[in-house]
Every structure is written in structure tokens, then in C-alpha cells.
Amino acid sequence: MSSYLIKGARVLGGDPADLLLRDGRIAAIGESLSATGAEVLDATGLIALPGLVDLHTHLREPGREDAETVETGSRAAALGGFTAVHAMANTDPVADTAGVVEQVWRLGQEAGLVDVVPVGAVTVGLRGERLAELGAMADSAARVRVFSDDGICVSDPALMRRALEYVKAFDGVVAQHAEEPRLTVGAQMHEGDRSAKLGLTGWPAAAEEAIIARDVLLAQHVGARLHVCHVSTAGSVEILRWAKARGVDVTAEVTPHHLLLTDACAEGYDPVFKVNPPLRTDGDVTALRHGLADGTIDAVATDHAPHAVEDKECEWAQARPGMLGLEQALAIVQDTMVETGLLDWAGVADRMSVRPAAIARLAGHGRPLAPGEPANLVLLDPAARSVVDPAALASRSRNSPYAGRELPGRVVATFLRGVPTVLDGKAQR
Amino acid sequence: MKRHLLEAGDLDRVDATLVLDTAAQIEAALTGREVKKLPTLRGRTVVNLFYEDSTRTRISFELAAKRLSADVINFSAKGSSVSKGESLKDTALTLEAMGSDAIVIRHGASGAPHQLASWVRGSVVNAGDGTHEHPTQALLDAYTIRRRLGRLEGVRVAIVGDVLHSRVARSNVVLLHTLGAEVTLIAPPTLLPVGIGSWPAEVSYDLDAVLPKVDVVMMLRVQAERMTASFFPSAREYSRRYGLDARRMAVLGDEAIVMHPGPMNRGMEIAADVADSVRSTIVEQVGNGVSVRMAVLYLLLGGAPS
Numbered sequence: 001m002s003s004y005l006i007k008g009a010r011v012l013g014g015d016p017a018d019l020l021l022r023d024g025r026i027a028a029i030g031e032s033l034s035a036t037g038a039e040v041l042d043a044t045g046l047i048a049l050p051g052l053v054d055l056h057t058h059l060r061e062p063g064r065e066d067a068e069t070v071e072t073g074s075r076a077a078a079l080g081g082f083t084a085v086h087a088m089a090n091t092d093p094v095a096d097t098a099g100v101v102e103q104v105w106r107l108g109q110e111a112g113l114v115d116v117v118p119v120g121a122v123t124v125g126l127r128g129e130r131l132a133e134l135g136a137m138a139d140s141a142a143r144v145r146v147f148s149d150d151g152i153c154v155s156d157p158a159l160m161r162r163a164l165e166y167v168k169a170f171d172g173v174v175a176q177h178a179e180e181p182r183l184t185v186g187a188q189m190h191e192g193d194r195s196a197k198l199g200l201t202g203w204p205a206a207a208e209e210a211i212i213a214r215d216v217l218l219a220q221h222v223g224a225r226l227h228v229c230h231v232s233t234a235g236s237v238e239i240l241r242w243a244k245a246r247g248v249d250v251t252a253e254v255t256p257h258h259l260l261l262t263d264a265c266a267e268g269y270d271p272v273f274k275v276n277p278p279l280r281t282d283g284d285v286t287a288l289r290h291g292l293a294d295g296t297i298d299a300v301a302t303d304h305a306p307h308a309v310e311d312k313e314c315e316w317a318q319a320r321p322g323m324l325g326l327e328q329a330l331a332i333v334q335d336t337m338v339e340t341g342l343l344d345w346a347g348v349a350d351r352m353s354v355r356p357a358a359i360a361r362l363a364g365h366g367r368p369l370a371p372g373e374p375a376n377l378v379l380l381d382p383a384a385r386s387v388v389d390p391a392a393l394a395s396r397s398r399n400s401p402y403a404g405r406e407l408p409g410r411v412v413a414t415f416l417r418g419v420p421t422v423l424d425g426k427a428q429r
Numbered sequence: 430m431k432r433h434l435l436e437a438g439d440l441d442r443v444d445a446t447l448v449l450d451t452a453a454q455i456e457a458a459l460t461g462r463e464v465k466k467l468p469t470l471r472g473r474t475v476v477n478l479f480y481e482d483s484t485r486t487r488i489s490f491e492l493a494a495k496r497l498s499a500d501v502i503n504f505s506a507k508g509s510s511v512s513k514g515e516s517l518k519d520t521a522l523t524l525e526a527m528g529s530d531a532i533v534i535r536h537g538a539s540g541a542p543h544q545l546a547s548w549v550r551g552s553v554v555n556a557g558d559g560t561h562e563h564p565t566q567a568l569l570d571a572y573t574i575r576r577r578l579g580r581l582e583g584v585r586v587a588i589v590g591d592v593l594h595s596r597v598a599r600s601n602v603v604l605l606h607t608l609g610a611e612v613t614l615i616a617p618p619t620l621l622p623v624g625i626g627s628w629p630a631e632v633s634y635d636l637d638a639v640l641p642k643v644d645v646v647m648m649l650r651v652q653a654e655r656m657t658a659s660f661f662p663s664a665r666e667y668s669r670r671y672g673l674d675a676r677r678m679a680v681l682g683d684e685a686i687v688m689h690p691g692p693m694n695r696g697m698e699i700a701a702d703v704a705d706s707v708r709s710t711i712v713e714q715v716g717n718g719v720s721v722r723m724a725v726l727y728l729l730l731g732g733a734p735s
Binding site for chain 2: 191192193194195196197198199200201202204268269270310314316317318
């Protein structure tokens with residue numbers, strides 16, 4: 001295995017240092033390191049962060065390989081600086097058995113670009129009727145620890161309670177898609193001034209907040225861990241803050257798009273901006289940014305949701321919800337959190353690597369950049385700026401809401417256990 | 430004028446007045462003529478692309494285009510483009526390849542005309558999209574009010590009924606405001622959208638309190654199936670609280686008129702004797718619709734051939 005000597009990288013945005021990667025681990029960090037036989041990488045001006053961990057990715061395989069595959073999604077992830085992604089369960093067939101999660105896990109191993117960690121469905125077929133074999137998925141080769149019916153809320157409170165309790169046996173966590181379904185029948189966008197004007201059925205903030213409020217109470221009652229997917233409203237941030245203050249074992253994620261975009265994007269009826277939960281208001285965006293900054297929201301998760309052209313180039317009401325996120329996630333966080341002074345690079349590492357790995361109980365990721373640790377890291381150039389071109393993305397789909405937008409930062413290199421998956425901004429396989 | 434008419438907000442006061450004045454000129458030009466036809470759009474092709482059943486609006490647009498001597502193609506596709514198997518975009522590009530100069534679209538999905546406008550080079554006219562807008566209905570309503578009352582500035586208009594699901598209400602609120610009228614929306618709170626506070630209109634839940642103060646009452650169609658979704662308890666209670674019957678009509682001012690975009694639910698939102706009364710402009714609205722749509726097509730297409 002070749003070794004790499006990274007010269008002059010600013011670890012977590014600190015002073016320049018050299019990092020020697022050898023045998024899949026960080027062998028040394030210091031000034032003026034030298035190593036014979038090591039490939040030398042000039043990292044002057046680059047920032048080194050631990051490899052990013054995404055708690056929420058849709059890789060679409062099996063079932064919609066025309067929209068994304070484990071391989072193409074893995075490549076997009078590596079180019080975005082990720083070394084591990086959690087593949088959501090709403091595939092076809094649904095990842096609700098040990099067989100399906102092992103298949104996804106193996107496909108990830110074969111692609112070899114990031115660690116693909118399957119998420120198991122909470123209920124059989126995502127139907128919200130009875131529990132899937134959560135223990136079998138936990139015990140499988142895929143070692144599932146995160147369970148989610150994402151895309152659909154586990155809305156039955158009794159079933160949710162049982163799921164929260166049951167996964168305690170293997171230190172699992174239920175990641176809830178918080179959406180009271182009776183309040184969002186036919187919903188198309190955030191319910192407010194703009195939905196009233198556009199004549200699109202509204203998705204009220206209360207539909208998310210009501211489920212989060214219920215679930216934090218349930219989690220406290222049964223002493224279980226709860227993770228909340230894609231928090232999108234100011235009210236949700238308040239409820240989470242309250243729950244954490246009460247000692248509830250709850251964690252939460254926010255997507256890059258909810259940190260940047262608002263329901264104003266719906267005004268041209270371009271379905272690329274249709275997403276669930278929907279884009280909210282300026283006030284929500286501000287609250288989410290501050291919630292992420294103060295730690296009320298633990299993690300940034302992409303909810304990367306590739307869709308085929310025909311599922312987006314149609315009437316808004318018929319379009320599938322979701323948008324790409326893996327390749328621009330770090331840029332959006334730099335734009336919305338770092339350049340606004342809300343988070344430093346150590347904070348970015350915490351919210352995009354350390355905490356998501358901890359929530360998922362994922363060994364080997366989200367570790368400090370220190371000698372002896374696995375060499376999972378990303379090098380980024382914070383001074384670069386570029387305009388997003390959907391045609392140039394590695395994802396098989398093109399539904400990027402950032403098309404034509406200039407964003408800061410560029411992922412220069414990503415290392416997975418000492419092996420470069422990305423060098424000079426290009427995927428290595 | 431903009432190239433498309435997608436929503437009432439596409440028209441500023443000058444443009445909206447131009448449409449109404451043009452409609453009046455067209456009407457005057459055709460009055461008393463044996464052949465009710467103008468040669469203005471000869472050689473131009475107008476496509477009526479209707480994804481929803483609407484005899485009234487489709488015929489109105491068809492007549493308007495024919496009276497301007499345009500070639501008219503009617504394309505009806507029930508249900509969504511998706512269920513039909515061809516996407517809206519593919520259909521639009523096909524029609525354009527056949528040489529359409531304007532597409533008049535009625536669609537069940539809000540925003541479909543906006544998307545269409547981004548795909549084709551010709552003009553797009555929104556003939557009603559989902560629960561969003563129906564701008565030519567608002568134009569014909571404004572035309573009718575101006576004809577009856579002689580003005581729009583300062584006219585007080587009550588719009589009563591299912592505002593939440595009404596594209597007619599959305600277009601009328603915007604257009605009437607543009608033209609200087611004062612709009613009050615009246616409905617049970619369940620049938621008013623969250624976010625209505627940002628509209629340029631007053632809101633009331635009390636029809637009886639508003640009626641004596643208005644010059645125009647515009648009743649909206651209320652679909653009985655709304656009560657199954659608990660928007661209101663029963664048709665009878667709705668009609669008692671928000672229906673326009675003879676008793677309520679009696680409190681209106683002498684000049685006040687009663688409007689309805691049709692189709693009516695007689696006995697639900699409007700009593701039969703009200704619909705057929707002298708105050709009612711309901712039949713007149715239909716006739717004015719043709720003149721106003723002629724004006725719209727003329728102004729959008731009347732320039733040099735593309």
C-alpha cells in the first residue's frame with residue numbers, strides 16, 4: 001500500500017502541518033515531515049477535515065438504477081468529501097431484510113469509494129404496520145444501527161414507541177421522518193404566504209413539529225435514543241432545544257438545502273425545488289443555522305435524492321420530491337455557516353463527521369485527525385469558487401437545485417483508509 | 430404586454446386597461462355585423478390544450494380565436510399528462526413543431542402554464558391552472574363590472590366562497606386590486622388559505638355584515654365534496670351562512686350586481702331566484718368572456734407574424 005505525505009495542510013483550519021498516511025492510518029502529524037517512498041501532496045492553503053459522514057443518502061439501488069446506483073452515488077459522495085454514507089431504505093425492494101441490506105453493503109464495498117452503510121426500514125415495506133426484522137439487519141454483515149422509514153413517517157404512536165424500545169437491544173437508533181400524514185395530504189410546498197399565492201397545497205410546519213414533540217416525549221418515556229431527519233422549521237429547533245434541556249436522548253440533522261434555500265424558490269414552479277420536507281421561510285433558515293451552530297442540531301445530512309429527468313421535468317404536483325446534495329454539501333455549509341461566522345472548521349468537522357458517526361455508532365469514522373487513527377480525511381480549498389453545472393456532476397441524475405449558483409470551496413482530495421478516492425478534484429475510480 | 434398571460438400579475442394597470450378597452454372596441458366593431466369575424470389573426474394557429482373538462486372556457490377561447498380568423502386546434506387530454514403517457518413537455522414541443530403560435534392551456538396542476546412557457550417559443554395563455562389562477566376569467570369579470578357600473582376605481586367587491594381552492598378568486602384579487610377596486614373575501618375560515626394576510630384584500634367571515642357595503646357580490650362555486658374533508662359541516666349549514674338568497678340580496682345597494690363564474694350550484698352558494706334576477710350578470714359574463722379573450726389573443730398575437 002502506497003503512503004502519502006500531505007504537506008502544509010491546515011488541520012481543522014489551524015496552522016499548517018504535514019500528515020503522513022501509511023497502511024490506512026495516520027502515521028504522523030508534524031512540521032517538516034519526510035518519508036521515503038511516500039507520494040508527496042502539496043496541500044498549501046488547503047484545510048484538512050476528517051472524512052465526512054452522511055446520515056441520509058438515497059442511492060436508489062436496488063430498483064431505480066436509472067436515477068442512481070451505489071457506485072455513482074458513492075462517486076458523488078467521495079467528490080463531496082465523504083468517506084461514509086448511510087443509504088436510506090426506501091429502495092425497491094425496500095431494505096427491510098438482512099438480504100437487502102447486505103446486498104447494498106456489498107455493492108458499496110465493490111464500488112470502494114466510500115463506506116456505504118445501509119439504513120434498515122423500521123416497518124415491513126415502509127407500510128407502518130409492523131416492525132421489520134430489525135435484529136436480523138443489525139446482526140447482518142451490514143451491521144445496521146440506523147433504522148428509518150424515511151420518506152414516510154412512522155406515524156402510529158404505538159408502533160413508534162415499540163421501535164424506539166426494540167432497537168435499544170443493539171444500540172440502534174430510529175431516524176424519524178417527522179411528518180404527520182393527515183396534515184400533509186396532497187401537500188406540495190411550505191404552507192404560508194407563497195403557497196397561498198401559488199395555489200399549491202400547503203405543508204404546515206406544525207405537521208413536522210407535532211411529530212417531533214410526540215417522539216421526544218416517547219423517547220424520554222422509554223429511555224431510548226431518537227434521531228430526527230431533515231429538521232426544517234424554527235419550531236422544530238425550539239422543541240429539540242427544549243427536549244435536550246430536559247435530558248432527552250435526541251439528535252437531529254439538517255440538510256444543506258434547508259440551510260440555504262427558501263420557499264421563494266417555488267415561485268417559478270420548477271420542480272427541482274420540490275422536496276420533502278419543503279423549503280421553508282427565511283426565518284426558518286436563520287433558526288436552522290443557529291440551531292446547527294449551537295449544537296441543538298447535531299449534524300448536516302444531505303438527503304441526497306436523485307431523480308430521473310421524467311420525474312422532475314413535469315408538473316409540480318406530479319414531480320417526485322427531492323434534490324441532489326452530496327457534491328455540494330460542504331460548499332453550502334461553508335457558504336451558510338463558515339462564511340457567516342456561525343461555525344469554524346472544527347465545528348464543521350464536528351457536525352459533518354464526528355457527530356454523525358457517533359449517532360450511527362460507526363467505527364473508524366468521525367475520528368480525530370491524530371496519529372494512529374484511520375486515514376479518513378478530506379482536503380478542501382476554501383478559497384476556490386465555482387459555478388455549479390449539473391451536467392458535470394458524478395451523480396447519474398441532474399436534479400441539483402444549485403445549478404448556475406456560485407459556491408465557495410472545492411474538495412481537492414478525499415482519502416478512505418489511506419487510499420485516495422479523490423485527487424485533484426477527480427474521482428480515482 | 431408580456432408575451433404570455435400566465436397570471437393576473439402579468440398585467441399592470443396600463444396593460445389591463447388596454448385589454449378591457451380592446452375588448453370594448455372589438456365588441457363595438459362586431460355589433461350589428463352579419464359576419465361576426467375579424468381578419469386579424471388569419472394564418473395564425475391557436476391550440477386549446479385542455480387537460481381538464483371545461484366546455485365553457487374551451488368554447489369561449491375557440492370562438493374568440495375563430496372570430497379573429499385564426500386556425501384553431503382543440504387538444505383534450507383527460508387527466509394528467511402522466512396518465513396519458515406523454516409528458517406535458519413532449520406534448521408542448523409536438524404542438525409547437527406543428528406550428529402553433531399560441532397555446533391556451535387548462536390544467537389541473539398549479540403552475541403548468543408557467544412550465545409550458547419555459548419550453549415553447551409561442552405565447553401561452555393560462556385558461557385555469559389547478560388552484561392557482563384563471564386570469565381571463567378575472568379580465569372578463571372586470572370588464573363586466575366596468576360595463577355595468579361604469580368604473581372599477583373604488584368599486585367595492587365581495588368575493589364569497591371557496592377561496593382556498595379557487596383560481597378565480599386568486600386572479601380576481603390581483604387584477605381588481607391592480608385596477609383600483611377594493612376586494613373583501615368572505616368564507617368560513619377553513620376555506621381561506623393560510624397566508625391570505627399577504628393578499629391585497631380584506632377578509633371577513635360574516636357575509637351579512639359585508640353585503641350592505643358592496644357594489645359587487647361575486648359568488649364562487651363550492652363543491653359539495655369539500656364537506657367530506659370537514660371544510661364545513663353540511664351543505665345546508667354552508668348555504669345558510671354563506672349562500673346568497675333573496676333575503677340577503679335585498680340588503681344590497683340599488684346598483685349592486687351579482688356575479689358567478691359558473692358553473693353554479695343552485696341552492697348551494699346561490700339561490701335560483703338570485704341567479705335569475707336582474708342584478709345577476711351571470712349570462713352577460715359568458716358573452717363578455719368571448720370579447721375579452723379575443724382582446725387577449727389579439728394583443729398577444731396581433732403583432733408581426735413570428
